Amino acid sequence: MAGRGSEGAPHGQPGGRTAELRERVGEFVRDRVIPYEPVLDAGGPDAVAALGVLQGRAKQEGLWALPLPAHLGGRGLTFGEYAELAEAEGASDHGPAALGSAPLLDVSMLERHAQSGVRDRYLRRLVAGETRTCYAMTEPEVPGTDPFMTGTRAVRQPDGRWAVTGRKWFTSGAAGADLVTVLARTDGQTGDREGLSLLLVPTDSPGFRVVRELPVLGATGQWEIEFDQVGVPADHLVGARGQALxxxxxxxxxxxxxxxxxxxxxxxxxxxxxxxxxxxxxxxxxxxxxxxxxxxxxxxxxxxxxxxxxxxxxxxxxxxxxxxxxxxxxxxxxxxxxxxxxxxxxxxxxxxxxxxxxxxxxxxxxxxxxxxxxxxxxxxxxxxxxxxxxxxxxxxxxxxxx
CATH class of the missing domain: 1.20.140.10 (Butyryl-CoA Dehydrogenase, subunit A, domain 3)
Structure with a gap:
C-alpha cells in the first residue's frame, strides 16, 4: 500500500513534528480512509455518514485541521510544514476532507479578505467542519482560462445588498456546501479586464439552485449551479469591489x-x-x-x-x-x-x-x-x-x- 517506505518515497525532507505527523497521517489515510473509498466515491447519505465517522476519528487522534490557523481551532502548520505531509494525506482524494484540511484555501482567503462580521460568523465553523464551502468560477460556454468573459453578474441594490444572477459549473462539492464563493461581474461589460468581484453566497438563499451533477469520467463530486437574483448581504463581498482577480x-x-x-x-x-x-x-x-x-x-x-x-x-x-x-x-x-x-x-x-x-x-x-x-x-x-x-x-x- 501507498506510503510504506518504497523506493519512490521522499527521503530526508521533513524533521521534528512534521516527520512524526506525516507518518501518522499516512497511516490514517492508508488504514482508515482508503478502506472507505468505495462508499465515499459513491456519494449520497452513506458517504456523508462515513465521512463523519472519519472526521470524528481524525479529531480524536489529534490530526484534525493541521494546516488551519491555531486561533481558529486548527493545528497551525505553515504552508511549508503542511506541504511535507500533504502527499501522504492526498494519497486518497478523500484524505483532505477526512482530516479537515479541505477548507484551507477558503479559510485563508476569508481570513485575509473577508469583513470582520463574516470572519466572526463563519471561520470557526469552517475549521470545525460544521460549515462547508465551495468555490464557483467556471461557467458553461465560457473559456475557463478567460475570466474576463464571466457572465455572472452581481448588481448592487438600494439597500446595499447584492443580487447575483448567473450559472457556474464544475463546482466541487456544491451540492453539500453551505457557502459558495462566486466570481461575478459587478462593474463594466463582459470582456472588460476590470470590474470582477468575489461574493460569499449562503446556499440556502432564495434563488440558489443545484442544476445537475457533472460526473468527471464517471466520478462524482462536480456540480452545475444557478443563481437567480440571489440576495447577498453587503458585507459578504470578499475583498474590495473589482479586485477578484x-x-x-x-x-x-x-x-x-x-x-x-x-x-x-x-x-x-x-x-x-x-x-x-x-x-x-x-x-x-x-x-x-x-x-x-x-x-x-x-x-x-x-x-x-x-x-x-x-x-x-x-x-x-x-x-x-x-x-x-x-x-x-x-x-x-x-x-x-x-x-x-x-x-x-x-x-x-x-x-x-x-x-x-x-x-x-x-x-x-x-x-x-x-x-x-x-x-x-x-x-x-x-x-x-x-x-x-x-x-x-x-x-x-x-x-x-x-
Missing part, C-alpha cells in the same frame, strides 16, 4: 501547488501498487519483476516521481516565503499532472486486466491523472504563460501582451 490569483497559486502535492501522493500510491504486483505476480517464466520491460516501467515511473517532487517543493518554498512563484507553479502543475498519468498508466500496464477492474484503485487514480491536465487550467495555459514570462525576461515579449 488579485485574490483569485493568490488562491490559485496555493491551490495548484496543493493539487500537485496530492497528485504526488496518488502517484506514489500507484507506484507502490505496481511494484507490489511485479513482485507478487508470477508465471511460467518467473515473477513479473524479472522481466526487463517491467523493470523499464518501474524505472521510468520512479524517474518521473523523483524529478517532479523537487519541482513541486520549489514552488512550495517560494509561496511559503511570500515570493513570486508563477513560473515554478506553472512548471510544477504541468509536470505533476503528466507524472500522475504516466505512473498510473504504467501501474495499470503491469497489472494487466486486473488494472482495469474494480479491485484496485488504479482506474480512479488514472482518471484523476487525466483530469489533472485540465483542472486549474489546462496544460496549454500553463505552458504558454510560463514561456511568455521567461521570454519577457529576455526582452522577447511586451509585459502588456496577453
Amino acid at each position: 488579485a485574490i483569485a490569483g493568490e488562491r490559485l497559486q496555493r491551490g495548484r501547488t496543493l493539487r500537485c502535492l496530492r497528485w504526488l501522493g496518488q502517484a506514489q500510491r500507484a507506484f507502490d501498487l505496481m511494484c507490489e504486483r511485479a513482485v507478487a505476480r508470477g508465471g511460467s517464466r518467473g515473477p513479473l519483476a524479472g522481466h526487463q520491460l517491467v523493470q523499464q516501467q518501474v524505472f521510468d515511473a520512479l524517474l518521473a516521481l523523483r524529478t517532479t517532487r523537487p519541482m513541486v517543493h520549489e514552488a512550495v518554498a517560494l509561496i511559503d516565503a511570500g515570493k513570486d512563484a508563477h513560473i515554478e507553479v506553472g512548471l510544477a502543475k504541468v509536470a505533476a499532472a503528466r507524472m500522475l498519468q504516466q505512473v498510473t498508466d504504467a501501474a495499470i500496464q503491469v497489472h494487466g486486466a486486473a488494472g482495469l477492474g474494480p479491485d484496485t484503485a488504479l482506474p480512479a487514480l488514472f482518471r484523476t491523472g487525466r483530469a489533472a491536465r485540465i483542472l486549474d487550467g489546462p496544460d496549454e495555459l500553463h505552458i504558454t504563460a510560463v514561456a511568455r514570462r521567461v521570454l519577457r525576461g529576455y526582452g522577447g515579449l511586451s509585459p502588456t501582451r496577453p
